[in-house]
Amino acid sequence: MSSWRDMSRTVRFLIVVPLSFTMLVLWFAWTAFRIAPQMAADNLRGGALSISSAIQQLASSDPAFDRLAGYSTPDIAYFSLVDKNGTIVFHTNPALAGRKQSDYVSFQAENRIEEQREVLGTGEEVYLLKSMINLSEEQYMLVLALHTYRADNLIRQVDRAIGIVIALTLALWGMTIMLFFMQKREEAREKEMLRREELARLGELSAVMAHEIRNPVAGIKGFAQLAQVSENIEQSREYAGIIVSQSIRMESLVNDLLAFARNDRREMGQTDIAGLAEDCVALVRNEADSLGISVRKSLIPNVFCRAVPEHLIQLILNLLKNSIQAMPEGGEIIVELEKIGKMAVLRIVDNGVGISEEDIPHIFEPFWTSKAEGTGLGLSLCQRIAEEHGGRLRLSSSSGAGSVATFELPLL
Amino acid sequence: MRRIGFSMILLMAFFSFDPATVSAFPVFGQGNGENGLNVASGFDVNTITTLTGKVAAPPERRGYGQHTELTVETTRGTVNAMLGPWWYWEKHGIGISMNQELSITGSMAQGKNGAYYIFVQRIENKSSKESVTLRLESGMPLWSRRAMGREGGFRFPPNSGGMPQQR
Numbered sequence: 001m002s003s004w005r006d007m008s009r010t011v012r013f014l015i016v017v018p019l020s021f022t023m024l025v026l027w028f029a030w031t032a033f034r035i036a037p038q039m040a041a042d043n044l045r046g047g048a049l050s051i052s053s054a055i056q057q058l059a060s061s062d063p064a065f066d067r068l069a070g071y072s073t074p075d076i077a078y079f080s081l082v083d084k085n086g087t088i089v090f091h092t093n094p095a096l097a098g099r100k101q102s103d104y105v106s107f108q109a110e111n112r113i114e115e116q117r118e119v120l121g122t123g124e125e126v127y128l129l130k131s132m133i134n135l136s137e138e139q140y141m142l143v144l145a146l147h148t149y150r151a152d153n154l155i156r157q158v159d160r161a162i163g164i165v166i167a168l169t170l171a172l173w174g175m176t177i178m179l180f181f182m183q184k185r186e187e188a189r190e191k192e193m194l195r196r197e198e199l200a201r202l203g204e205l206s207a208v209m210a211h212e213i214r215n216p217v218a219g220i221k222g223f224a225q226l227a228q229v230s231e232n233i234e235q236s237r238e239y240a241g242i243i244v245s246q247s248i249r250m251e252s253l254v255n256d257l258l259a260f261a262r263n264d265r266r267e268m269g270q271t272d273i274a275g276l277a278e279d280c281v282a283l284v285r286n287e288a289d290s291l292g293i294s295v296r297k298s299l300i301p302n303v304f305c306r307a308v309p310e311h312l313i314q315l316i317l318n319l320l321k322n323s324i325q326a327m328p329e330g331g332e333i334i335v336e337l338e339k340i341g342k343m344a345v346l347r348i349v350d351n352g353v354g355i356s357e358e359d360i361p362h363i364f365e366p367f368w369t370s371k372a373e374g375t376g377l378g379l380s381l382c383q384r385i386a387e388e389h390g391g392r393l394r395l396s397s398s399s400g401a402g403s404v405a406t407f408e409l410p411l412l
Numbered sequence: 413m414r415r416i417g418f419s420m421i422l423l424m425a426f427f428s429f430d431p432a433t434v435s436a437f438p439v440f441g442q443g444n445g446e447n448g449l450n451v452a453s454g455f456d457v458n459t460i461t462t463l464t465g466k467v468a469a470p471p472e473r474r475g476y477g478q479h480t481e482l483t484v485e486t487t488r489g490t491v492n493a494m495l496g497p498w499w500y501w502e503k504h505g506i507g508i509s510m511n512q513e514l515s516i517t518g519s520m521a522q523g524k525n526g527a528y529y530i531f532v533q534r535i536e537n538k539s540s541k542e543s544v545t546l547r548l549e550s551g552m553p554l555w556s557r558r559a560m561g562r563e564g565g566f567r568f569p570p571n572s573g574g575m576p577q578q579r
Contacts, residue, residue: 074488077520078458093460095549120459121551122521122531123450145458147522 036158048129077145216246271307280316292330299337326352351402447523455551500555512539
């Protein structure tokens with residue numbers, strides 16, 4: 001059962017649709033196959049009883065049975081009349097008249113109608129009806145054999161239809177199996193590509209770790225050694241300050257890596273996006289003020305979405321920090337929130353240095369950064385958070401003209 | 413997935429080989445050739461009748477050259493007359509060509525292809541006044557070993573008339 005759950009939706013669709021169709025076809029084929037012979041038998045019985053009645057009338061009106069000799073229909077293979085002594089008094093093959101019919105006595109005793117299919121010496125299967133008829137107050141057994149071709153035509157047509165439907169079903173299965181294997185091959189190819197991508201990312205990660213951690217560690221080590229031998233307390237403080245700032249840089253890198261690598265699926269709840277945006281602006285305001293950056297807000301209230309608030313705060317803070325870092329000599333950040341259709345749209349607009357045209361396609365790639373000290377994980381993390389919430393993150397920018405980050409999220 | 417595939421194969425195998433359902437698949441055999449009749453030795457005294465008609469197709473080898481068959485147009489429609497093995501007809505048959513008037517006595521049957529067949533007991537070419545008997549009244553073919561022991565077939569010259577006499 002678990003393997004069923006493991007299958008992709010396409011594979012399940014590929015199995016369920018033809019399987020349902022096949023069941024329907026088999027049900028149709030089975031029903032038609034069961035009904036057709038019964039209908040053919042009913043047709044034959046009806047025809048045989050009509051012909052029996054005609055024979056009875058002809059025989060009643062002509063006791064010498066001369067008129068019977070001239071009676072024929074395309075369906076009659078032969079017929080005969082047997083008297084109470086078991087003697088054939090009439091047969092469509094006159095040479096058989098006067099012979100004995102062996103089963104007459106037992107048949108007469110039960111006074112019944114008997115029908116069966118019988119194979120003649122020619123190899124033809126005929127429908128045989130034996131019945132008692134009254135002629136001039138005497139009982140005779142009528143043996144009537146009919147060709148079955150016309151009645152069996154219905155069975156042949158049904159057989160043909162079933163054959164065609166089954167052939168089409170088999171063709172459908174052939175195509176399904178082919179599609180299934182193609183799908184499997186595609187999945188295997190995608191898995192392999194994913195594995196390769198992960199290996200490549202691991203390589204990148206290792207390179208980043210080596211570069212981003214080794215350098216601060218080397219700095220920390222160097223300044224710690226200098227502080228160890230320094231006799232000047234002021235200089236030692238300066239070294240300690242550098243050690244602390246490098247440690248903070250490493251801590252930030254580790255936090256980013258952990259956030260990027262996290263795989264927690266927290267429960268989403270009703271979240272006020274305007275409130276989150278307010279909080280985030282409050283968190284960066286001091287840093288912005290110190291750099292001469294004004295932050296302006298235009299937030300409509302009561303914008304509720306399903307979200308994990310901590311993750312959205314991380315997203316908005318990252319975007320705000322990116323904007324602040326893009327304006328080292330001051331500027332303005334505008335934070336806007338509005339509703340467009342069924343989406344909440346949060347825009348963070350800055351008039352910073354912007355991003356060059358050739359860098360735009362890479363900004364969401366993990367470990368790609370245009371900054372000297374960035375980890376390259378911020379925007380890719382933001383994009384992943386947006387997608388996890390069923391939303392979208394876009395960034396438009398041009399060199400020297402600032403950037404606009406647009407985050408869209410479905411409304412509740 | 414493997415279990416589902418296996419179930420499907422079993423289901424299809426069941427529908428393919430169940431004797432009750434086998435006729436639903438036309439690819440499986442339906443007996444002796446296209447007409448389903450016993451071409452080699454078929455005959456039934458119950459269906460003996462006499463037909464007259466014109467030759468629509470003269471005698472020719474059918475069924476991988478094993479038997480002889482001709483076609484006549486009768487008042488009952490087109491009937492294929494089964495004349496027995498080719499080698500026997502070659503030796504004992506009479507001359508029959510297109511549009512000649514024939515009188516044929518034999519056992520009638522309808523094939524699974526819907527066509528009518530007559531397993532000939534006696535055939536008379538009314539145009540040439542030739543006739544030949546191919547079976548005894550019981551239906552035993554004269555080319556069979558038992559009948560061959562008694563008779564090598566009857567052939568009558570023109571105007572001899574009457575039924576063949578058994579010796």
